[in-house]
Amino acid sequence: MKDLFTxxxxxxxCKVSQQTIIRCFDSGRVEGFRVPGSxxxxxxxxxLIKFMKENNIPxxxxxxxxxxxxxxxxxxxxxxxxxxxxxxDGRFEIETAxxxxxxxISTQQFLPDLILLDYMLPDVxxxxxxxxxxxxxxxxxxxxxxxxxxxxxxEIDQLLKSGAEDFIKKPFNIAELTxxxxxxxxxx
Numbered sequence: 653m654k655d656l657f658t659x660x661x662x663x664x665x666c667k668v669s670q671q672t673i674i675r676c677f678d679s680g681r682v683e684g685f686r687v688p689g690s691x692x693x694x695x696x697x698x699x700l701i702k703f704m705k706e707n708n709i710p711x712x713x714x715x716x717x718x719x720x721x722x723x724x725x726x727x728x729x730x731x732x733x734x735x736x737x738x739x740x741d742g743r744f745e746i747e748t749a750x751x752x753x754x755x756x757i758s759t760q761q762f763l764p765d766l767i768l769l770d771y772m773l774p775d776v777x778x779x780x781x782x783x784x785x786x787x788x789x790x791x792x793x794x795x796x797x798x799x800x801x802x803x804x805x806x807e808i809d810q811l812l813k814s815g816a817e818d819f820i821k822k823p824f825n826i827a828e829l830t831x832x833x834x835x836x837x838x839x840x
Contacts, residue, residue, distance in 0.1 A: 660673075
């Protein structure tokens with residue numbers, strides 16, 4: 653996945669002329685930088701996505717067409733299982749994180765469509781992660797499914813109030829996991 657674009661690439665993605673992107677760059681409407689010692693401009697992925705959202709340009713062309721899923725769990729076997737299932741499915745691009753801290757960094761860089769979030773991480777619980785993500789307007793479209801083996805119904809209700817879309821109990825059935833993901837992402 654590309655993280656840096658030329659003005660020509662950005663123009664192609666946005667379906668506008670290169671001159672339009674150059675004008676937007678020069679006026680500060682799309683953020684980026686000039687390559688030192690040259691007149692060439694470069695636009696980071698995040699800046700291009702922000703520009704596209706601000707101007708109601710569909711994000712279809714910047715993405716691979718696959719839904720991006722961030723798996724956050726400190727259990728390496730669970731992560732491996734979920735990642736393997738979703739990669740084999742073919743409709744998903746996967747990133748993983750083993751802590752709330754890693755999840756925060758990955759969320760900003762990867763901009764997932766969905767986070768599969770373990771409720772009990774070594775450094776933070778799922779409520780805090782949900783609330784943190786929901787407070788950031790850049791993440792308003794990210795869906796969250798909480799995954800946990802030990803949880804009470806009142807905790808599930810609280811998680812749903814904190815911003816999670818759904819909950820799945822460990823151990824889970826692979827078909828159930830995939831069904832919940834496709835339902836939350838409104839995939840066919």
